[in-house]
Amino acid sequence: MSLRARTCRLALCALLLPAATVAQTTAAVQRAIRTITPADVVHRIGVIADDSMLGRATPSPQLEQVARYIAGEFKRFGLKPLGDSGTFIQHYPIARQQIDLTKSVMTIATGASTTTFKIGTDVNFMNGGLPHTDPTGHVVLLLGERDTLNLLAGADVKGAWVALVLTASEQGVLVDRRPINAALQAGAVGVLVITNRSDAQWQARLGRLHGEAPQSLGGMPVEGPWLEIRNATAASVLGIDPAALRADETPSVRRLDAVTITAHLEPVALAPLRAPNVIGMLEGSDPTLKREYVLLTGHMDHLGTPGSGEGCVAKGADSICNGADDDASGTIGVVELAQAFTQLTPRPKRSLVFMTVSGEERGLWGSTYYVEHPAVPLAQTVADVNSDMIGRNWADSIVVIGKEHSDLGATLNRVSAEHSELHMKPIDDIWPEENFFFRSDQITFAKKGIPILFFTAGVHPDYHQVSDEVSKIDGEKESRIIKLDFYTALAVANAAARPKWNPASYAKIVQRK
Numbered sequence: 001m002s003l004r005a006r007t008c009r010l011a012l013c014a015l016l017l018p019a020a021t022v023a024q025t026t027a028a029v030q031r032a033i034r035t036i037t038p039a040d041v042v043h044r045i046g047v048i049a050d051d052s053m054l055g056r057a058t059p060s061p062q063l064e065q066v067a068r069y070i071a072g073e074f075k076r077f078g079l080k081p082l083g084d085s086g087t088f089i090q091h092y093p094i095a096r097q098q099i100d101l102t103k104s105v106m107t108i109a110t111g112a113s114t115t116t117f118k119i120g121t122d123v124n125f126m127n128g129g130l131p132h133t134d135p136t137g138h139v140v141l142l143l144g145e146r147d148t149l150n151l152l153a154g155a156d157v158k159g160a161w162v163a164l165v166l167t168a169s170e171q172g173v174l175v176d177r178r179p180i181n182a183a184l185q186a187g188a189v190g191v192l193v194i195t196n197r198s199d200a201q202w203q204a205r206l207g208r209l210h211g212e213a214p215q216s217l218g219g220m221p222v223e224g225p226w227l228e229i230r231n232a233t234a235a236s237v238l239g240i241d242p243a244a245l246r247a248d249e250t251p252s253v254r255r256l257d258a259v260t261i262t263a264h265l266e267p268v269a270l271a272p273l274r275a276p277n278v279i280g281m282l283e284g285s286d287p288t289l290k291r292e293y294v295l296l297t298g299h300m301d302h303l304g305t306p307g308s309g310e311g312c313v314a315k316g317a318d319s320i321c322n323g324a325d326d327d328a329s330g331t332i333g334v335v336e337l338a339q340a341f342t343q344l345t346p347r348p349k350r351s352l353v354f355m356t357v358s359g360e361e362r363g364l365w366g367s368t369y370y371v372e373h374p375a376v377p378l379a380q381t382v383a384d385v386n387s388d389m390i391g392r393n394w395a396d397s398i399v400v401i402g403k404e405h406s407d408l409g410a411t412l413n414r415v416s417a418e419h420s421e422l423h424m425k426p427i428d429d430i431w432p433e434e435n436f437f438f439r440s441d442q443i444t445f446a447k448k449g450i451p452i453l454f455f456t457a458g459v460h461p462d463y464h465q466v467s468d469e470v471s472k473i474d475g476e477k478e479s480r481i482i483k484l485d486f487y488t489a490l491a492v493a494n495a496a497a498r499p500k501w502n503p504a505s506y507a508k509i510v511q512r513k
Contacts, residue, residue, distance in 0.1 A: 023494070024344060032344040036336045036482050038475035044332040045391065046470045048300065049324040055312060056323060057304025058359040058366075059094055059215075059275040066300050067276035070356050073335050077342040079280030079354065082375035090277040092359075092369035095218040096270040097130050101210065103266035106227055108237045110259050115237050119265065120209055123229055124202070126175070126193060127309065129214055129222030130265045135189035137161050139238065139256040142179055145249045152179065155253040158187030161261045163238075165245045168197040172205075172306075173228075174313045177464060178434075180226070185438060190224035190263060194234045194242050202230065213270050215309075217365040225263060275301075277366045278356045279375050282341050284493065286349035293376045294493050295353045295384040295450070296337050296485070297367070297441055298330030299360030303464060310361055311464065318466040325460070325468050329391030331356045333455075333482045340486055348493035350382065360388075360441055367441035371448050382498040383408060384452045385489055386442035390481045391473040393457040398481050400426040401437050405505035406451035408492070415487045424480045431458065449510045451499040453488070455481060 047069060053062040071088035074081070083090040101120035108115050117123045137160045142152070162183040166173050173195050180191050197205065216222045231242040238259055278300070284290030302323025303312040312321035322328075338354040341347075353376055359365025371378060390398065403409030403426070416426050429436065437443060442452040462468040492499060507513045 024346060024490075028345050029490070032340045033483055033486055035340045035343055036479050036486065038479045041332055041336060041478050041482070042470065042473055042475035044335060045324055045328045045473055045475075048331060049322040049328040049470050051320050051322065053322075055304035055308065055321040056300060056302045057308035057310055058301040058362050059273045060304060060308065063301055063358055064276060067278050067356075067358070070278045070300065070331070070335060071280075074278065074280035074338060074354065077280075077338050079282055079338060079342065082279040082281050082353065083277070088278050088280050090279055090370070090373070090375065091274045092277065092366065092373075093218045094215050094273040094275055094365070096213045096215050096272060097267040098213045098270055099125055099130070099209070100266035100268050104264060106261065106263045108259060108261050110237065110239070117229070117233070119227070119263075120206060122233065123227050124205055125209055125214075125265070126226040126228050127311065128191065128225040129216050130267045131222050131224060134262055134264045135161070135224050136260065136262040137189045139163050139192065139259045139261060140188075141165070141240070141245070141254040141256065142183070143245055143248065143254060144251040152182055152186060153251055153253050157183045160188055161190045161192050162188045163192040163194060165194045165242050167246060168195050168201060171314050172201070173197065175311055177311050181439065182435060184223050185435060188224060190261070191226040192261065193226060193228040194231065195228055196231050196242070196246070215273070215362070217359065217363070217368060218272065223363060225265060227263060275358045275366065277358060277370055280338065280354050281376070282338070282347060282352045282354070284349050284351040285347040289349040290351050291380055292350045292498060293353050293381045294350055294489055295355060295381055295445065296334050296489060297355050297357060297384055297386045297445075298334045298388060299327045299358065299366065299441055300331040300356040301358040301361055301366075302326060302328075303361055312466070315466050321464065321466050321468065322470065323468055324470045324473055325389050325391045326463060327360070327388045328470075329389060329473060329478055330387035330455075333387040333390055333478070333485060336479075336482050337486055337489065341489075348490055350493040351376070352489065352493060353381075357441055364441055364444050367444035371444055378448050378450065381445070381450050383492050384442055384445040384450050385455070385485060386440060386445075386452060387455045387481075387485065388440040389456050389458065391457070391475070391478045392460050395474070395477050396423050397425045397427050398484070399428070399430060399456055399458060401429045401454040401456065402442065402446070402452045403428055404502065405446075405509065406499050406501045408451050408453050408499045411491050411495070411499070412453060412488050415491050416484060419484065419487055422480045422484055424484050426484065446509050449506075451501055455485060
C-alpha cells in the first residue's frame with residue numbers, strides 16, 4: 001500500500017469513528033450551560049407554583065396540568081418519551097378507602113381499665129392511612145417546641161403512639177409534620193393529637209369526616225393513622241393536664257408506659273385514582289455505554305390547599321401552599337438540565353433520564369411506583385441525582401447528602417473544584433438528626449442499589465407554609481446549583497467506570513444489615 005493510500009485510509013477510519021470517542025469541547029459545553037439562566041428558572045417556577053395550580057396536591061387536576069407542561073417541555077427539547085403508550089407521562093394507581101364510622105373505634109387501656117371511643121364522635125381522624133392491622137402501642141409524649149435539628153430529642157418511639165399537645169386557632173389546628181414524619185420513619189405506629197378545639201369547631205370537623213377518603217399507593221405499606229382527642233378526654237384517660245403541658249414550651253419527652261392505645265379503622269374501598277410521573281430520555285452517544293443510565297429527579301407535587309388532606313393550613317386570606325421551593329425549584333432544575341443537555345454536542349456517552357415524580361409529600365409514591373415499574377433497567381441505572389428545595393438560603397454553598405456513601409462524592413468534589421467560577425461549594429449533611437437522606441425520593445433509588453446524590457438547601461420558616469412563594473426564590477443562586485448538577489451529571493455520564501458504593505454504606509442501605 002502506498003503512503004498516499006495509507007494516509008487516506010487512516011483519514012477515512014477517523015471519519016468513521018463513533019462520535020462518542022470525541023469529547024465535548026469547552027465551547028460546546030458552555031453553549032449548553034448558557035441555557036440555564038436565573039430568568040428562566042424563576043419564570044418556570046412561576047408557571048408550576050402559580051396560584052392557579054392550587055399547590056399541586058397528589059392527586060389533583062392541577063398536578064396533571066403541571067405534568068402536561070413538563071411533558072410539553074421535554075417534547076420540545078427532543079427527549080425520547082418513556083411514559084405510558086409512547087407518552088412522557090407514567091401514571092400510577094392510588095388506592096382509596098373510606099372509614100366505616102359505624103365500626104371504627106379507639107381503645108385506651110390503663111391497667112385493668114379499658115375505655116372505648118367511637119371514631120367520628122369521640123375521636124377525630126385527622127390524617128394518615130388505614131393500616132392492614134390494628135396499630136397498638138404505648139404512648140410517647142413529645143412536648144414543647146421541637147428542636148429542628150433534633151425533632152425526636154432522643155425519644156424511642158418504635159412501636160409507640162406519638163402524642164402531641166397542640167393549640168386550635170380560628171382556622172383550625174396547625175400541625176408541624178416534621179416531628180410526625182420523623183416519628184413514623186422511626187417506627188411509631190400512629191399519632192395522637194391532643195387539642196383544645198371548641199365544641200363548634202369539633203362538631204364541624206367531625207361533620208366533614210364522613211366524606212374523607214384516606215389514600216395510599218396501591219400495594220404499598222401505609223403509614224400510621226393520626227387521631228385527635230380533646231383536652232377532657234386526654235385528662236381522663238391519660239392522666240395528664242393538657243393545658244399545663246401546652247403552656248410549657250420547654251422541649252421534653254414523657255413516656256406513658258402504663259397506657260396502651262389500640263385503633264381499629266374499618267376500611268371501605270372506593271374507586272381508585274391515579275397520579276403522574278413525567279419521564280424523558282436523552283440517548284447516549286456511546287454504542288455500549290448508552291445502555292447505562294444517569295437519572296436526574298425532582299418531585300413536582302406539594303401540599304395543595306387545606307382541603308387536599310396533606311396538611312396545608314391557611315393564613316389570613318392565603319389558602320394555597322404553592323411550594324415554590326418545595327419542590328418547584330428542584331422540578332424546574334430537572335427541566336433546565338434537560339434543556340441544557342439536549343443542546344450539547346456530542347451527547348454524553350451514557351443515556352440521561354429526566355424524571356419529575358409526584359406523591360413525594362404523600363410518602364414517596366411516584367418514585368416508589370417507578371422502581372417497581374422502571375422505564376429503563378434499574379441494574380443499568382448507575383446514579384440518581386435528586387434535587388429537592390434548591391432555591392433558598394445561603395448564596396455560596398449547597399448541602400449534598402449522600403456524598404459519603406459512594407465515589408459520587410469524590411466526583412462532585414472534583415467537579416466543584418474545577419468550576420470555581422460557580423462560587424457554589426457542595427458541603428456534607430449539616431442536619432444528620434433530620435434524617436433527610438431518607439425523606440426524599442433519592443432513598444427509593446438508593447434502596448434498589450443505585451448510588452445517589454441529594455442536592456438540597458434545607459428548610460426555612462416558609463417550609464410547608466402558604467408563604468413558600470415564587471417571590472422568595474433566589475434564581476441566580478439556583479441557576480448556579482443547576483450548573484453544578486450539569487457538570488456532575490456530565491462527568492458521571494462520560495466516565496469510563498460506573499459509580500461505586502462505599503461497601504459499608506451498601507451493606508447498611510441496600511442490604512439493610
